[in-house]
Amino acid sequence: MREFGYQRAHDVTGAVTLLAAGPDARYLGGGTNLVDLMKAGVERPALLVDVRELPLDRVEPTADGGLRIGATVTNSDLAVHPEVRRRYPALTQALLAGASGQLRNMATVGGNLLQRTRCGYFTDVSQPCNKRAPGSGCPAVAGEHHNHAVLGASDHCVAVHPSDMGVALTAFDAVVSYESADGPGEAPITDFYLPVGDTPHRETALPPGALITHVTLPAAPVAARSRYRKVRERASYAFAIGSVAAALTIEDGRVREARLALGAVASRPWRARAAEAVLAGAPADGAAFAAAADAELAAARPLPRNGYKVTLMRNLVVSVLTELAGEDAR
Numbered sequence: 188m189r190e191f192g193y194q195r196a197h198d199v200t201g202a203v204t205l206l207a208a209g210p211d212a213r214y215l216g217g218g219t220n221l222v223d224l225m226k227a228g229v230e231r232p233a234l235l236v237d238v239r240e241l242p243l244d245r246v247e248p249t250a251d252g253g254l255r256i257g258a259t260v261t262n263s264d265l266a267v268h269p270e271v272r273r274r275y276p277a278l279t280q281a282l283l284a285g286a287s288g289q290l291r292n293m294a295t296v297g298g299n300l301l302q303r304t305r306c307g308y309f310t311d312v313s314q315p316c317n318k319r320a321p322g323s324g325c326p327a328v329a330g331e332h333h334n335h336a337v338l339g340a341s342d343h344c345v346a347v348h349p350s351d352m353g354v355a356l357t358a359f360d361a362v363v364s365y366e367s368a369d370g371p372g373e374a375p376i377t378d379f380y381l382p383v384g385d386t387p388h389r390e391t392a393l394p395p396g397a398l399i400t401h402v403t404l405p406a407a408p409v410a411a412r413s414r415y416r417k418v419r420e421r422a423s424y425a426f427a428i429g430s431v432a433a434a435l436t437i438e439d440g441r442v443r444e445a446r447l448a449l450g451a452v453a454s455r456p457w458r459a460r461a462a463e464a465v466l467a468g469a470p471a472d473g474a475a476f477a478a479a480a481d482a483e484l485a486a487a488r489p490l491p492r493n494g495y496k497v498t499l500m501r502n503l504v505v506s507v508l509t510e511l512a513g514e515d516a517r
């Protein structure tokens with residue numbers, strides 16, 4: 188492991204200045220992803236700027252009925268926050284489905300959004316990988332890809348984004364705010380993650396050296412009846428092979444509003460807008476839920492060993508929506 192410096196930042200401007208000053212500097216949140224990647228030689232920072240003492244550890248209501256979540260709030264604290272549980276239960280469920288209690292106690296909101304893919308070629312520096320070493324190739328396309336992308340991928344990279352939290356935030360139109368050397372900025376989470384295209388090493392719209400300061404969840408009454416369901420190869424302590432964050436409001440037997448996002452199917456949490464369009468105004472029944480899933484998954488381009496994901500996601504979408512519709516009827 189390369190020797191590195193360590194500095195603790197106490198204010199946002201100081202953190203951004205420190206990062207800009209040091210070549211190869213990285214922010215350090217809980218370190219649960221970054222430090223692992225440093226041990227594997229994937230990340231080789233010269234300086235770590237610890238952000239955990241920044242005053243960004245609050246979850247606060249916004250004037251319009253949403254929530255503002257500081258970037259250093261831990262995954263554990265966010266999961267149990269009473270307003271998150273009440274207004275966005277799928278977010279609580281997504282957080283609690285991730286990692287383990289110990290990891291969630293360390294992991295931060297900013298770090299969770301920026302965690303890197305778990306593709307085995309990415310974390311093995313003896314292998315080529317376009318994301319880690321642009322232009323070196325993507326061995327996963329012809330190799331091990333059973334948990335890789337079926338939507339929105341390219342020949343250059345077929346990795347999936349591993350965050351559970353990000354899927355729920357995507358369903359609820361979260362906005363990511365940051366501070367950079369050029370001032371503050373923000374991006375809706377659906378634009379925050381870049382399409383993979385031929386630049387898989389460029390993952391987000393964050394300017395170089397920018398610090399995520401907070402995430403804002405707009406008011407979303409539909410989210411009060413929401414669910415996150417994750418399928419994984421073990422019952423706990425495992426990344427998703429498919430997941431769904433869904434919310435549904437039903438009026439007179441028809442869908443008034445639906446939110447749907449899919450996880451572990453693409454390089455970013457996948458907002459299922461084609462499915463939402465089919466659901467809008469449709470009867471709240473199994474046929475409409477299946478039609479919605481089919482509309483979204485029509486764009487799926489599975490690889491030889493991950494076609495199971497298309498069936499898995501279809502069943503998952505139908506099952507979660509059916510469950511939510513049943514709750515609405517009670």
Ligand SMILES: Cc1cc2nc3c(=O)[nH]c(=O)nc-3n(C[C@H](O)[C@H](O)[C@H](O)COP(=O)(O)OP(=O)(O)OC[C@H]3O[C@@H](n4cnc5c(N)ncnc54)[C@H](O)[C@@H]3O)c2cc1C
Pocket residue numbers: 213214215216217218219220221222223238258259262284285286287290293294295296297298299300301302349350351352397398399400424425426427
């Ligand atoms: C065994 C194991 C199992 C796991 N299982 C799951 C799972 O099932 N589901 C899931 O979603 N996740 C899972 N994780 C991943 C875990 O959720 C992430 O490692 C964690 O959320 C990252 O947060 P962190 O604060 O530790 O980030 P760090 O490791 O500190 O940082 C990650 C990246 O974010 C950058 N960064 C951190 N904070 C900021 C900021 N404020 N602004 C800009 N950049 C920043 C860092 O520079 C780094 O590049 C697992 C991890 C492990 C080790």
Ligand code: SF4
Pocket residue numbers: 304306307308309315316317318319324325326327328343344345346387
């Ligand atoms: S899928 Fe992406 S991360 Fe995995 S080897 Fe290919 S380029 Fe690298």
